[in-house]
Amino acid sequence: MEALVKVEKALEEDLCDHCLGRLFAQLGHGITNRERGKSLRIAYAMLNTHGEERKKVPKEAETCDLCGDLFDELDKFAELASEKMDGFEFQDFLVGSRIDPEIEEREERLWTDLNLNTAEPIKSEINREVGKRVQKKTEKEVDLGYPDIKAIIDTRFDSVDIELSPLFVYGRYKKFDRGVPQTRWVCRRCRGKGCERCHGTGKLYQTSVEEIIGGPLLETVSGEDFKLHGMGREDIDAKMLGNGRPFVMEVKDPVKRDLDLKELEKEINESEKVEVLSMELTEKEKIQDIKQTRPDKTYRVTVGLEKTKRAKFKKVLDELRGSELSQRTPLRVSHRRSDRVRKRRVKELDLVSLDDDEAVLEMRCEAGTYVKEFIHGDDGRTQPNLSEELGVSCKVEKLDVIKVHYP
Numbered sequence: 001m002e003a004l005v006k007v008e009k010a011l012e013e014d015l016c017d018h019c020l021g022r023l024f025a026q027l028g029h030g031i032t033n034r035e036r037g038k039s040l041r042i043a044y045a046m047l048n049t050h051g052e053e054r055k056k057v058p059k060e061a062e063t064c065d066l067c068g069d070l071f072d073e074l075d076k077f078a079e080l081a082s083e084k085m086d087g088f089e090f091q092d093f094l095v096g097s098r099i100d101p102e103i104e105e106r107e108e109r110l111w112t113d114l115n116l117n118t119a120e121p122i123k124s125e126i127n128r129e130v131g132k133r134v135q136k137k138t139e140k141e142v143d144l145g146y147p148d149i150k151a152i153i154d155t156r157f158d159s160v161d162i163e164l165s166p167l168f169v170y171g172r173y174k175k176f177d178r179g180v181p182q183t184r185w186v187c188r189r190c191r192g193k194g195c196e197r198c199h200g201t202g203k204l205y206q207t208s209v210e211e212i213i214g215g216p217l218l219e220t221v222s223g224e225d226f227k228l229h230g231m232g233r234e235d236i237d238a239k240m241l242g243n244g245r246p247f248v249m250e251v252k253d254p255v256k257r258d259l260d261l262k263e264l265e266k267e268i269n270e271s272e273k274v275e276v277l278s279m280e281l282t283e284k285e286k287i288q289d290i291k292q293t294r295p296d297k298t299y300r301v302t303v304g305l306e307k308t309k310r311a312k313f314k315k316v317l318d319e320l321r322g323s324e325l326s327q328r329t330p331l332r333v334s335h336r337r338s339d340r341v342r343k344r345r346v347k348e349l350d351l352v353s354l355d356d357d358e359a360v361l362e363m364r365c366e367a368g369t370y371v372k373e374f375i376h377g378d379d380g381r382t383q384p385n386l387s388e389e390l391g392v393s394c395k396v397e398k399l400d401v402i403k404v405h406y407p
């Protein structure tokens with residue numbers, strides 16, 4: 001009964017059916033607020049008869065005191081939004097809005113006055129109703145989670161702002177060039193502005209895996225910028241071979257989304273420095289997966305050393321295989337990493353070839369293992385290490401990642 005009293009009080013206000021219905025939006029679902037408002041007027045007239053005389057169904061207000069007949073403009077808003085979204089490629093969208101703050105204040109006051117806890121804010125009804133109309137016009141789906149595109153309507157000025165969600169492409173890359181870093185490396189001296197040291201490029205390296213993949217992608221989708229999220233990284237001078245390293249490329253503000261990824265792969269692979277494979281569109285969540293997964297890696301290491309007997313070499317490898325390394329932060333990265341000891345396991349360790357002054361090893365180890373330091377020992381900062389066990393100094397000549405153990 002209490003609800004009926006509230007309806008009676010609400011009916012004393014000059015409201016349109018949308019605004020009346022929206023006050024009771026939490027009661028009964030499967031109908032629009034407008035239908036709810038209409039029904040409430042009818043139900044009220046029917047249920048509130050006393051004696052013989054039938055009550056006339058109260059009419060919708062000529063002009064709504066709450067919204068100022070904003071809902072008459074739904075078709076126009078939908079038209080404006082659709083027009084503005086035209087020219088962008090998207091599968092799903094979301095309509096948002098900025099409403100006159102005075103309307104929102106009036107609405108909240110009414111909720112308090114009528115002591116209501118069943119209402120819905122006007123903004124969500126506008127968004128939903130315009131969304132339905134845009135859906136019909138564009139034949140695209142509304143997505144409340146991660147829409148490709150958002151149209152934000154300012155209902156005061158009949159203007160629409162477009163927000164584009166980034167595009168995410170998953171793939172794996174191989175790197176064949178020992179002079180290419182994974183990501184753009186800004187010149188520290190000029191901070192990217194361009195100076196003598198960087199020959200005016202603002203970068204320490206001419207190109208990067210990020211740019212080789214991101215450049216063609218950016219151009220294809222007419223985006224603004226790109227960022228590579230890699231599953232770990234290899235040293236600049238290490239090749240990345242085998243099944244490639246998983247990555248997600250994020251492209252900001254893409255105008256296009258319908259991509260021929262096979263064609264794009266071909267274009268990127270023409271660089272010959274980098275090869276991409278298995279590219280597919282993905283979702284933002286994949287970045288977390290990429291960043292949190294710490295897979296084992298298998299390396300092929302070419303080690304320069306004095307002549308060593310095969311039998312002794314094999315024996316040392318047998319001892320080191322499966323051991324846990326204690327690696328104090330290497331000298332070469334000590335300027336940017338805190339000094340501490342990391343424990344990492346060497347899971348597999350095999351001799352591929354041994355010549356007079358060179359050995360080739362393959363080793364599988366946990367993510368984050370300092371492989372070079374395991375080989376040369378880093379002045380004893382890595383224990384145990386190959387050099388000390390063999391009793392000869394060892395130098396890493398080449399280091400390649402030949403497998404990332406993922407998935």
Ligand SMILES: [Zn+2]
Nearest residue numbers: 016019064067
């Ligand atoms: Zn209204």
Ligand SMILES: [Zn+2]
Nearest residue numbers: 187190195198
């Ligand atoms: Zn510079």
